[in-house]
Amino acid sequence: MKIAVLIKQVPDSTEITVDKNTGTLVRDGVPSIMNPDDLAGLEAALALKDKDDSIDITVVSMGPPQAAGMLQEAIARGADHAVLLTDRRLGGADTCATSRTLAAALNKIGYDFIIAGRQAIDGDTAQVGPQTAERLGLPQVTYVDEILELTPEYAKVKKSLEDEEQVVKVKLPAVITTLSGMNKPRYMNCIDIVDSFNNPVQIMTYDDIKDDLPQDLIGLAGSPTKVHRTFTKNVSAATEKFDLPADETADRIVEALKEKQLIKK
Ligand SMILES: Cc1cc2nc3c(=O)[nH]c(=O)nc-3n(C[C@H](O)[C@H](O)[C@H](O)COP(=O)(O)OP(=O)(O)OC[C@H]3O[C@@H](n4cnc5c(N)ncnc54)[C@H](O)[C@@H]3O)c2cc1C
Structure with a gap:
């Protein structure tokens, strides 16, 4: 059974600030990490491999050459192979060109x-998984927070919706998209980190896929999305100021919380 895990390298959003003048993200000097939902997907694949050693896991990423470090980390965690699609001709891709x-x-x-x-967590569109399934003509289950069963014929997964859960059985081959809260990623140990360097990341370029994909469908040329404007949203909420003695202020706050049903009447 061959499992492919799609992983994007993203800037660590906890370290990102916004430029007050331009409203754009300041990415300089921000460390890169494995996208959290993808790390959970990798952990889910590794947990399946813990139970069935015949499972073969390949992690795949498209991005600049420095994404190789993140893929090396995936090998240290237990992936069997890592493939980095990197090529200047692929740069500037929107989700449409990326999924293709x-x-x-x-x-x-x-x-x-x-x-x-x-x-x-950076591009934030949630489009690449579903679009990739469409392009491959495969069924898909999104928002998966548990893989209950995987057989050569089907996968049984639990899907989390806002107010309900669904158990879905999907015929293989199929695509699922995973949620970061679904598991706790394992730690890497020193020996696995050192060993991972005996299994280098394989590099793929556009030349490896060009027979199936004309150049006008990749990179910037193949990306119909145009960003019209980016801006920081002002967060504001109605406020009420109490200029009363402390005990009266406390009573007013309690009343206000009751009105909003945040505490019981
Ligand atoms: C040379 C080069 C430079 C690039 N530079 C940038 C850049 O500066 N910023 C940027 O955001 N993107 C960059 N990309 C990648 C590409 O443009 C984005 O991956 C794509 O637009 C993803 O959109 P999203 O972030 O909304 O993903 P979403 O649709 O939100 O991602 C959903 C899921 O799809 C998968 N996925 C998404 N993107 C990738 C990927 N690239 N590889 C593997 N799996 C993926 C992951 O599993 C991810 O969790 C670059 C690509 C190349 C080849």
């Missing part, structure tokens, strides 16, 4: 089951 390119690469790599994260 990933789908072409996945067809070369091979798969029975594909795991993507639900959403990248």
